[in-house]
Amino acid sequence: MHLVVCAKQIPDPDTPPSAFKIDEATNSVVPAPGISPILSQFDGIAAEAALRIKESQGDDSKVTVISMGADSARAAIKQVLAMGADEGVLLNDDAFEGGDSYTTAKVLAAAINHLGDVDAVFCGRQAADWDMGQVGLLLSEELNWASAIIAKGVEYGDGNISVQRVLTDGFETVSTQLPAVVTVSNEFGEPRYPKLPQIMAAAKKTVTQFGASDLGLDPSDVGASGSRLKVERLYIPETDSNVEFMEGDTPQEQAAALVQKLQADKLI
Amino acid sequence: MTHDATVETSSNTAMTVRPKSSSLLGAWWGPAVWISATGVFAGTRASDIAGRETFFNVAQPWVVYVFLAGLVGLLTFGFVRHASLWMIGRPTDGILKEIPARLRNVGRYGAGQDKVRRDRYAGIMHWCISSSIIVLTVVTAQVALQDDTPLNFLHGNYYLFFSFYGDLFGLIGLIGVGMALYRRYFASHHRIRWDERVEDHLIIVGLGLILVTGFVVESARIIETELVQHPDWAKWSFVSWVLAQGIDSFGFSVSSPENPQSEILALHTWSWWVHVVLAFSWLGLIVFTRLDHLIFAPINAFFLRTDAPGRLAEIKDIEEQEVFGVGHVQDFTWKQLFELDACVRCGRCTEVCPANISGQPLSPMHLIQDLKGHLADVGPDIQMHRHATGDAGREVSPIAMVGDVIKDETLWACRTCGACVQECPVLIEHVPTIVDMRRFLVMNEARLPANAQAALENIEMRGHPWRGTALERTTWMEGLGEVTIFDGTQDYLYWVGCSGSLVERNLPITQSVFKLLRESGASFGVMGQEETCNGDPARRLGNEYLFQILAQQLIETFNSKNVQKVITNCPHCFNTFKNEYPQFDGNFEVLHHTEFLAGALEDGRLKPKYAVTSDVTYHDSCYLGRMNGTYDAPRQIIEMVPGANLVEMQRNLSRGLCCGAGGGNMWQEEIGERRVNHVRTEEAVSTGADQVISNCPFCIQMFEDGVPSIQPEEEGRIKPFDVAELLEAAVFGPKTDSNPTED
The missing domain is CATH 3.40.50.1860 (Rossmann fold)
Incomplete structure (x- = not known):
């Protein structure tokens, strides 16, 4: 059984607000000095889901982690390898840059087709930087596979995958035959802490790199030139707040003053 | 904090709580001087004919040598058996380096019993017992030398002095035994009963009987040979002399040419045999019981680390290791295994352990005992497996040392505060052993509490443990x-x-x-x-x-x-x-x-000009205090702050209680009855001080967290500050708008 995990390296969401800067001229995020990019947390959870299935299936199963991104994304790939994935693939090409969810799905699909024998793909429910949550679904369209998104539980048996999905008002369980794409949510649980022997084994593994031509992609179909989404303006919204303390000698008087104030402002 | 802009003279109480320096002779110098003086005095008192027939009235004194040979054989057997278990451990680095420092440790902690004396009652009790055993062994050896070698020295002044100190140390031994019996049978909830075993009763009751029968033997001899004939000699054996008069008052028959088989002689014979058999049996307990600390404790003092106690051993060539950390008993060093045998179950470590004090699942004593039991269980099989196959034998043990024998939560509850190590009278180093097992959990098994994992991941990803900081x-x-x-x-x-x-x-x-x-x-x-x-x-x-x-x-x-x-x-x-x-x-x-x-204060580069009129208590952080011995500098600063009055907590200096955050517990959920910082905050509050001063950001955070729980009313809460904050107020004065960064 061959499982693929799609992993994205993102700017650290824990970047202190004061260090988060945007270049409004180019509509892009300025990398914060001294703060390294990290593996999107949801993708770590997707890796955990894939690894649990791999472990339940025995030795002839393998997990390949794929990341599209800059050379620095090797760190994210190594992290999933350290968790126990078997192989790593980096999709790196100038032509891939500046794309949107659609072109990303297109490149990932080409890579998965290139690998050939993939049974299931696991993605995070969304990348923790742009939070769009589209690549998984678009990927299943590109591959023409079934999909089940926002999973809190995944089980596999006899060629069927059963996915417990998080809905806004509860859960539902769906099942489908493989191949399929599953996106995994944080309700699934924490990703494992890598064991040192695996960290050291991961450090020794080589990451395969593919570009557009390796995957048979036309550079004009991917990246900025293939992108359907255009960012008009990227900015940090200004927020403002005023605090007013309600005067009054007793809690009752304060409450009355509050009601008056809210009514005056037409809030109640 | 109240500020007066005038300079006040410091009203600090003088420090009376500094740790005492220890002399090499430890517990011995006082009695040694005293006894030597008595010896000189004895030299001035008696005629040279004073003396006695050693082995008086005993028909087969050579039997003692049979017993002695048996004992030596038994001890050798026991030692080899123990040593074969220690040797399954890994090599210990540097154990034969710094020999002079190691010998000093043997003197200080072995002979001087420096750590034993940290509990005053136990210190006196233990000194009484140990000194009595040592002196009476020497007394007995002298009798043997007098009797079985050409040497002839037990006569005259020396005989009288010999009689005196023999009796004196017999009495001292009885006092020690009495104190021990009181602790074991009458003191309530004493730590020595936390892991009580049959051998504990045998050891202390046995020793008492040996001493009593020894006095009976001597009294019987005195009745026969000195009470009437040489009463001025008899008085030197002052305990037996009194006892002899007591026994004599019952009117038992004494031997005479007409009545060679008297009742007193029968008493002498019987009590001598009982005494001898008991004494050798008791010494035989060394092989089977915690009495082995007689041998192992001084040796462990030799093995004691000579480097800083705050240092954990590095794993050399970490990338080459087969297994990371210690998850199997044979992956400890042989020194760590040796230590297990030195443990006497006294409970001092557990008594001071912050986790144990707070009802959390760690007792260092039980941890050591559990490891010792596990070694005894699986050690011999591991050894045989190694002989047969040559591999490490990590599969031999049917149960997991880390997980089954020692629970994960036990290892995580440790604060690495070193209080257990500080108190251990036989110099066991619990903390490195615990951290070795944690290493196995984290690196080999990736099994760790979620918050600790998050802290480690944060260090890996962001270079600091504070996840989510803004x-x-x-x-x-x-x-x-x-x-x-x-x-x-x-x-x-x-x-x-x-x-x-x-x-x-x-x-x-x-x-x-x-x-x-x-x-x-x-x-x-x-x-x-x-x-x-x-x-x-x-x-x-x-x-x-x-x-x-x-x-x-x-x-x-x-x-x-x-x-x-x-x-x-x-x-x-x-x-x-x-x-x-x-x-x-x-x-x-x-x-x-x-x-x-x-x-800087001492040489005048900083001048405290403003009074901070306040009662303050000072909390020793473990890593500045116990681990690095810096107790004075922070107190000197407090003393030099005008108006600050230092009130010490009960547990301070090397006995200071951890704030609860040490050993990565800053980033763990605590399991157990109470939280350590609540316990420590309570201790700070009970001093009545307005401020609790520390020197460590973790301690300050733990107090900040603990105070609202201990003092729910905001009014009159104790305020946690760093020493530097206190000094800042004294140097720069009350915080004003011109110092906008201060609140």
Whole structure:
């Protein structure tokens, strides 16, 4: 059984607000000095889901982690390898840059087709930087596979995958035959802490790199030139707040003053 | 904190609680002087004919030598059996280096019983018993020499003196036994009964009987040979002399030419046999019971580490290891296995353990005993397996040492505060053993509490353990004017640390230290954005690999910037730089801020001008105090703050109780009845002080967290401050708008 995990390296969401800067001229995020990019947390959870299935299936199963991104994304790939994935693939090409969810799905699909024998793909429910949550679904369209998104539980048996999905008002369980794409949510649980022997084994593994031509992609179909989404303006919204303390000698008087104030402002 | 703008004379109470220095002779010098004087006195008193027939009235004294041979055989057997178990451990580095220091330790902790005396009652009791055993063994050996060698010295003055000190130490032994019996059978809830076994009764009751029968033997002889004939000799055996008169008053028959088989002679014979059989049997207990500490404790004093107690051993060539950390008993060093045998189950470690005090699942004594039991269970099989196959035999044990024998939560409850190590009278080092097993959990098994994992991941990803902080490493600099970035031209690097820069509460402390350093005229710089975790939490949580990477990187950075002297905010950074970085050739002169500030006060570079009229108590952080012995510098600072009155807590100095955050517990959920910081906060509150002063950002955070739970009313709460904050108030005065960074 061959499982693929799609992993994205993102700017650290824990970047202190004061260090988060945007270049409004180019509509892009300025990398914060001294703060390294990290593996999107949801993708770590997707890796955990894939690894649990791999472990339940025995030795002839393998997990390949794929990341599209800059050379620095090797760190994210190594992290999933350290968790126990078997192989790593980096999709790196100038032509891939500046794309949107659609072109990303297109490149990932080409890579998965290139690998050939993939049974299931696991993605995070969304990348923790742009939070769009589209690549998984678009990927299943590109591959023409079934999909089940926002999973809190995944089980596999006899060629069927059963996915417990998080809905806004509860859960539902769906099942489908493989191949399929599953996106995994944080309700699934924490990703494992890598064991040192695996960290050291991961450090020794080589990451395969593919570009557009390796995957048979036309550079004009991917990246900025293939992108359907255009960012008009990227900015940090200004927020403002005023605090007013309600005067009054007793809690009752304060409450009355509050009601008056809210009514005056037409809030109640 | 109240501020008076006038200078007041300090009304501090003088420090009366400094740790006592220890002499090499420890518990022995006083009695030795006293007894020698008595010996000289005896020399002036008697005629040279005083003496007695050794082995008087005993028909087969040679039987003693049969017993002795049996005992030696038994001891040898026992030792070989123990040693074969220790030897399944890994090699111990450097055990034969620094021999003079090791011999001093044998004198101080073995002969001097320095640690035993930390509990005064037990110290007196133990000295009574041990000195009595040693002296009476020498007394007995002299009898043997007199009787069975050509030497002839038991006569005259020396005989009288010999009679005297023999009796004296018999009495001292009985006093010790009495104290022990009281503790074991009458004192309520005593720690020595936390793991009580049959052997404990045998040892103490047996020893009492040996001493009593010894006196009976001597009394019987005195009735027969001295009471009437040489009463002036008999008085030197002052205990037996009294006892002899007591026995004699019953009117038992005494031997005479007409009546050679008297009742007193029969008493003598019987009590002699009972005494001898008991004595040899008791010594035989050494092989089977905790009485083996007679031998193992002084040897363990020799094996005691000679380097800093705050240093954890490095795993050399970590990438080459088959297994990381210790998850199997044979992966301990043989010294760690040897230690297990030295344990006497006295419970002192558990009594002072912050986790145990708070009802959390760790008792260092039981941990050591469980490991000892496990070694005895599986050690012989491992040994046989090794002989047969030559492999490490990690599959031999049917149960997991880490997980089954020692539970995960036990290992995580440890604060690495070192209180157990500090108290252990037989010099067991629990903390490195616990951390070795944590290393196995983290690196080999990846089994660790979620919050600890998050802290480690955060260190890996972000270079600090404070997940989700909204602060930057430069935030504290705001409003301080020019802050010099260290470039190698300054004398000191002021190392702020992650907690000093990324945790809101600690920013004022960092700023206080900064302002005081600037005021003192010191030439210093900071690293700002370039600082990163130095690895201490990773090491204490068991991720040695991560620690080594961080340490090596930071040492490279320090060297490239030509850092020579470092002042740290935090005692944990201090300990790591000072004691652990030398393991990786990072040698820097390291000061904790309290040490630097105390020095600056002493030579007048800082002048406390404003009174801070307040009762303060001082909390010794484990890593500045116990681990590095810095108890005085912070107290000196407090003493020099006008108006500050220091009130010590019950547990202070080397007995200080951990705040609860040590050993990576800052980032763990506590399991158990209480939280350690609540216990410690309660102790601080009970002093009645207005402020609890410490020197460590973790301690301050733990107090800040603990105070509202212990004092729900906001009015009159004790306020946690760093020493530097207190000193800042005394040097710069009350906080005003001109000091906008102070609140």
